[in-house]
Amino acid sequence: MELRAWYAALCAGIVGLMGCGDSSGQNQNSGAGASGPGSGGTAGGGQGQGGDIFGGQGGDPFGQGGDPFGNGNGGASGGVGGNGNTSGCEHVDVVFALDNSSSMDEEKASMRDVVFPAFAQALLQISGIKDFRAAVIDACPLPANFHTRGAAGECSFQSQKAWMESTSTELTSEFQCAADLYAEDVQCTGDSDDEQPASAVAAALEPPFSTGENAGFLRDDALLVVVAITDEDEQPVPSQRPEQIHDRLVAAKGEAKNVVFLGIGGRTDCDGAYGSADEADNLQRLVDTFAADERGFFWDLCEGRLEDGLTNALTAIEEACTEFVPTVN
Incomplete structure (x- = not known):
């Protein structure tokens, strides 16, 4: 999934904080979030509870959804589903x-x-x-x-x-x-x-x-x-x-x-x-x-x-x- 499309999905989930988009307050990227080829959920766990801007649960600021690259259903804080680098930085x-x-x-x-x-x-x-x-x-x-x-x-x-x-x-x-x-x-x-x-x-x-x-x-x-x-x-x-x-x-x-x-x-x-x-x-x-x-x-x-x-x-x-x-x- 393209990062721009992921960001549009994130913006759609930001409620009550402030508008996404340009200085006029109008969002230039509209549309629903997309899922990658993996089995990930909505970007950032968009159906979570607790009022934080990422839709996380229980105070977790990063949510529980699948990642924006379609690499499985692991949450951003870790979990299963990612392909993981066999070498490189962690x-x-x-x-x-x-x-x-x-x-x-x-x-x-x-x-x-x-x-x-x-x-x-x-x-x-x-x-x-x-x-x-x-x-x-x-x-x-x-x-x-x-x-x-x-x-x-x-x-x-x-x-x-x-x-x-x-x-x-x-x-x-x-x-x-x-x-x-x-x-x-x-x-x-x-x-x-x-x-x-x-x-x-x-x-x-x-x-x-x-x-x-x-x-x-x-x-x-x-x-x-x-x-x-x-x-x-x-x-x-x-x-x-x-x-x-x-x-x-x-x-x-x-x-x-x-x-x-x-x-x-x-x-x-x-x-x-x-x-x-x-x-x-x-x-x-x-x-x-x-x-x-x-x-x-x-x-x-x-x-x-x-x-x-x-x-x-x-x-x-x-x-x-x-x-x-x-x-x-």
Whole structure:
């Protein structure tokens, strides 16, 4: 089943939260969910109870239905029916870097309330993936510590770490808390030095942060996924070429094929679905450095529909997992 069709089915099941689709609130993908060739049920356990957006039962945020790829009737949290990778990754480490400028309010709301919950659901339903962890950082690398509190206070992750685990029963609300970015500790001035999401992730995965506040996040047997979003451009301070940022991110995993990079920004200057965006030339060039290994994707913020950008990343993640090479220390 195509991921776009799966997402349409998911949107159809989101009741009482918010509408799916573009900024006008009209859903562009209609129709009933489809079933794959396996014996899976509705995507995300759509007939579950309890009021959560995935139709899960008993507080389980991921439901009990079959997966969106038609690989049997196993639930997203595990179970029977999946074909499972005989080699490759079973774990994924995801870092979301969000530009915290006031012009990003609509994008951040979409990420918090629609995109991340759908992404989390679909990620666990890729055949072979058993779990993931997710961290949030803003677009300033000073400091490059993962966010454990939001603007309203501490997020109190069930993991008791600086990141969220997919096993959490409160994963969606934890992400919503962290993505409501707390910025009182940043040392960036706001004079373009706070518009460097990819650089912030690179710093977060390097000493002193990788051995301090963020220690233990990266797993040798996990694929690294980086999602960088800004409505301006990647503007590293001090200046760095996209190839240098690429090499810093790859160094964290030791192998380019073990990193998937999704850049979300303006392909051109525009007034788009989420408001105005500047052309993200550096970010696009950074994506191109990963595209050589089919690990880089760019989504045009001018088109809106961030959920479709994450869908593209899911395709890359599935492919990357089949070729994953665990780090050997």
